[in-house]
Amino acid sequence: MRRIYLITYDVCDAKRLRQIFKCLRGWGDHLQYSVFECQLTDADLLRCKAQMADILHHGEDQALVIDLGPAASRSETLVQAIGKPYSAMAAPCFVV
Amino acid sequence: MIQPIDDADSIDPSADQDPEELLPARMINELVYCPRLFYLMHVEGQFAESIDTIGGTILHRRVDNGTGGLAPAEPCATQSFIPSSDEEPVVAAPEPTKPKKRPKSKHLQPATLFGDDENTEPGNDQTDPDNTMPDAETESDDDTNDPPRTIHARTIHARTIHARTIHARSVTLSSESLGVIAKLDLAEASGNVVTPVDYKRGRPKRMADGTLAAWDPERVQIALQVLVLRDNGYQSDEGVLYFNETRQRVRVPVDDELLALTRSSIAAARRHRESGQIPPPLISSPKCPRCSLVGICLPEETRRLATAGQPIPQVRPLVTARDERRPAYFSTQGMWIGKQGDLLQAKVEGKVVQEIRMNDINQINLFGNIQLSTQTIQTALGRDVPIGYFTQKGYFYGVSGGLGVKNILVRRQQFRLADDREFCLDIARALVHGKIRNQRTLLMRNHREPDATSLRDLKRYANRALKAESLASLLGIEGIAARVYFGDFAGMLKVDCGVSTGGEGFATAEKQPAFQFRSRNRRPPRDPVNAMLSLAYSLLTKDCLVAATMVGLDPHLGFYHQVKPGKPALALDLMEPFRPLIAESVVLSAINTKMVTPDHFICAGKSVVMSDTGRKHFLLAYEKRMDSLVTHPLFDYRVSYRRLLEIQTRLLARRLSGEIEDYPVFQTR
Numbered sequence: 001m002r003r004i005y006l007i008t009y010d011v012c013d014a015k016r017l018r019q020i021f022k023c024l025r026g027w028g029d030h031l032q033y034s035v036f037e038c039q040l041t042d043a044d045l046l047r048c049k050a051q052m053a054d055i056l057h058h059g060e061d062q063a064l065v066i067d068l069g070p071a072a073s074r075s076e077t078l079v080q081a082i083g084k085p086y087s088a089m090a091a092p093c094f095v096v
Numbered sequence: 097m098i099q100p101i102d103d104a105d106s107i108d109p110s111a112d113q114d115p116e117e118l119l120p121a122r123m124i125n126e127l128v129y130c131p132r133l134f135y136l137m138h139v140e141g142q143f144a145e146s147i148d149t150i151g152g153t154i155l156h157r158r159v160d161n162g163t164g165g166l167a168p169a170e171p172c173a174t175q176s177f178i179p180s181s182d183e184e185p186v187v188a189a190p191e192p193t194k195p196k197k198r199p200k201s202k203h204l205q206p207a208t209l210f211g212d213d214e215n216t217e218p219g220n221d222q223t224d225p226d227n228t229m230p231d232a233e234t235e236s237d238d239d240t241n242d243p244p245r246t247i248h249a250r251t252i253h254a255r256t257i258h259a260r261t262i263h264a265r266s267v268t269l270s271s272e273s274l275g276v277i278a279k280l281d282l283a284e285a286s287g288n289v290v291t292p293v294d295y296k297r298g299r300p301k302r303m304a305d306g307t308l309a310a311w312d313p314e315r316v317q318i319a320l321q322v323l324v325l326r327d328n329g330y331q332s333d334e335g336v337l338y339f340n341e342t343r344q345r346v347r348v349p350v351d352d353e354l355l356a357l358t359r360s361s362i363a364a365a366r367r368h369r370e371s372g373q374i375p376p377p378l379i380s381s382p383k384c385p386r387c388s389l390v391g392i393c394l395p396e397e398t399r400r401l402a403t404a405g406q407p408i409p410q411v412r413p414l415v416t417a418r419d420e421r422r423p424a425y426f427s428t429q430g431m432w433i434g435k436q437g438d439l440l441q442a443k444v445e446g447k448v449v450q451e452i453r454m455n456d457i458n459q460i461n462l463f464g465n466i467q468l469s470t471q472t473i474q475t476a477l478g479r480d481v482p483i484g485y486f487t488q489k490g491y492f493y494g495v496s497g498g499l500g501v502k503n504i505l506v507r508r509q510q511f512r513l514a515d516d517r518e519f520c521l522d523i524a525r526a527l528v529h530g531k532i533r534n535q536r537t538l539l540m541r542n543h544r545e546p547d548a549t550s551l552r553d554l555k556r557y558a559n560r561a562l563k564a565e566s567l568a569s570l571l572g573i574e575g576i577a578a579r580v581y582f583g584d585f586a587g588m589l590k591v592d593c594g595v596s597t598g599g600e601g602f603a604t605a606e607k608q609p610a611f612q613f614r615s616r617n618r619r620p621p622r623d624p625v626n627a628m629l630s631l632a633y634s635l636l637t638k639d640c641l642v643a644a645t646m647v648g649l650d651p652h653l654g655f656y657h658q659v660k661p662g663k664p665a666l667a668l669d670l671m672e673p674f675r676p677l678i679a680e681s682v683v684l685s686a687i688n689t690k691m692v693t694p695d696h697f698i699c700a701g702k703s704v705v706m707s708d709t710g711r712k713h714f715l716l717a718y719e720k721r722m723d724s725l726v727t728h729p730l731f732d733y734r735v736s737y738r739r740l741l742e743i744q745t746r747l748l749a750r751r752l753s754g755e756i757e758d759y760p761v762f763q764t765r
């Protein structure tokens with residue numbers, strides 16, 4: 001089961017900042033500057049956290065993983081935007 | 097606990113073939129957990145990841161990298177040997193004594209075990225700085241390695257005393273006499289005594305009285321390590337399990353009882369490997385829900401089918417209902433797909449039109465003229481993401497693999513049984529019967545006014561299929577049933593045809609054919625419904641082919657469909673009962689819900705082609721169907737159609753291996 005996680009980070013070094021941004025792009029949608037929304041299975045979360053742990057400097061940087069509950073029963077109002085619109089997509093496949 | 101195959105020894109293909117070859121200790125660990133698991137993984141070569149195996153891999157990557165390399169050349173008196181990715185590589189203490197080389201074992205890495213004659217107590221808990229917090233609930237996140245928050249004076253003292261204990265990581269040792277090779281996460285040596293330490297994820301077992309203990313698989317693994325050490329001339333009496341999550345150590349003394357268990361387990365492993373007989377699944381075991389192979393093993397389903405006739409307890413829904421990842425379809429002509437980090441980038445005329453995360457997809461499908469970069473192909477194949485190829489119109493070419501299942505035993509069985517006429521006929525009868533029953537169900541559910549005669553006829557043909565004398569007569573029955581069924585097919589279309597050909601005198605009448613259906617035709621399809629049916633069958637063939645390959649079967653050797661070069665006969669076999677339920681049902685819902693409309697089609701001479709937009713809509717409709725949940729009539733749980741295809745294919749494999757006696761063709765109620 002996928003759950004929705006909000007992942008935010010505070011990174012002190014420009015190189016690590018780029019690395020963590022690139023890493024999280026592989027796991028979720030970039031919502032805002034250093035904020036990602038990720039829909040992850042338990043296994044994904046484990047891998048994602050391990051990747052982040054490898055990049056972050058444990059004495060200087062911090063990332064927060066905020067659990068917003070199961071993706072399947074996601075409420076319409078889970079994330080509300082003021083200003084530019086926000087939309088979450090849920091299709092059974094990707095068609096391009 | 098199931099361990100990942102993360103060390104070279106256990107994925108070395110040669111290790112699995114010769115019974116005289118050394119058995120990796122991990123295998124025996126798995127055998128003690130469940131003999132069937134051992135068989136599936138090490139005899140059949142199947143593997144699936146679970147949260148435990150992934151966690152284990154991550155943990156072991158760190159353990160192995162603890163000293164900055166797999167083969168530490170120097171003995172180090174570590175201050176803290178808890179592996180930590182961001183820690184400075186542990187500084188080697190100014191060589192206490194020279195390491196003595198022990199040329200005895202060919203698998204021993206540069207000797208790091210010996211070299212200290214300090215008389216420290218082996219496996220002394222106090223050498224572990226973290227031991228000061230035996231019950232610490234400090235850190236459940238094993239990705240961060242915080243230094244212990246409190247260090248008691250006692251520990252610091254202890255540390256100075258034991259500073260000359262030697263630690264070596266990732267030591268591989270073998271024993272010719274046991275025929276076992278073991279990899280030690282960590283060996284603590286002091287004097288002549290060596291204590292193996294094994295890193296575990298999670299928490300130790302806790303006894304009723306609160307003391308910590310170890311499960312049998314872990315105890316046996318430690319015993320093997322101890323035995324292998326002894327065989328290499330070291331003195332070793334016990335081992336230690338170190339639990340990363342709770343940072344606790346559990347000592348495992350190796351006594352006679354454990355030795356006996358270990359020896360019998362080694363013997364059992366050899367026996368199972370030579371027998372070619374899969375051990376039966378565990379019975380209602382609490383181990384199964386945590387087993388990474390549960391979706392491959394299907395313990396409850398197999399038991400239920402193997403004991404047909406007897407009252408059976410409920411089947412626990414142990415398989416996950418659906419795959420969390422989704423297929424990707426690319427059908428914009430001239431598109432170029434490349435990879436950027438973990439992202440797929442689809443570009444049209446140099447501009448990125450969509451980015452898709454590799455982590456989110458389980459298939460890549462290409463329609464027509466689309467370029468995929470080599471890096472993307474490599475990544476996809478490396479992750480077992482198959483790539484399906486279609487023409488622009490949706491004719492299915494094939495799939496390129498990456499579904500590397502080594503399960504040759506089931507394939508051998510498939511080839512043997514494909515030559516057995518009776519067996520083929522048996523499977524074929526069941527498939528055709530199931531297909532006709534499912535056609536009938538679809539008519540009953542969706543027809544505006546189901547025709548009683550047709551329904552009765554279909555029932556008759558279904559029963560006749562069960563008694564068919566030959567594949568040829570079965571083909572005949574299938575043909576007649578199809579004629580009846582497709583004769584009534586139009587009655588399931590609930591959208592008024594709108595612009596009908598030659599109807600109200602519209603000039604567009606020729607350009608926009610209506611949803612009419614007279615009979616099934618193909619190559620080329622002559623009306624929109626037939627065009628959609630063809631595309632739906634193409635997609636379904638692809639998914640059946642993927643399922644067959646994933647399970648380890650050869651998709652080209654069928655039992656009902658005859659062998660013809662390039663024809664995925666087994667995929668077509670598997671597909672028969674699902675044609676009405678998936679393909680035809682998608683066509684109906686695409687039309688009836690107006691996902692696809694007449695202006696999504698273009699007439700080209702006598703044939704009808706779907707427009708790009710139409711195809712995209714149809715692909716969505718198809719995947720919606722594949723993703724929808726359906727109740728399995730035998731097991732009474734709900735799974736997606738895609739998962740169902742996989743389960744049914746695995747059951748066919750079980751039928752081939754003889755574990756179950758009848759192949760239960762899927763029929764909706």
Ligand code: SF4
Pocket residue numbers: 129130131132133134136376377378381383384385387388389390393394395
């Ligand atoms: S699911 Fe159960 S029976 Fe099957 S291999 Fe795993 S533990 Fe054994």
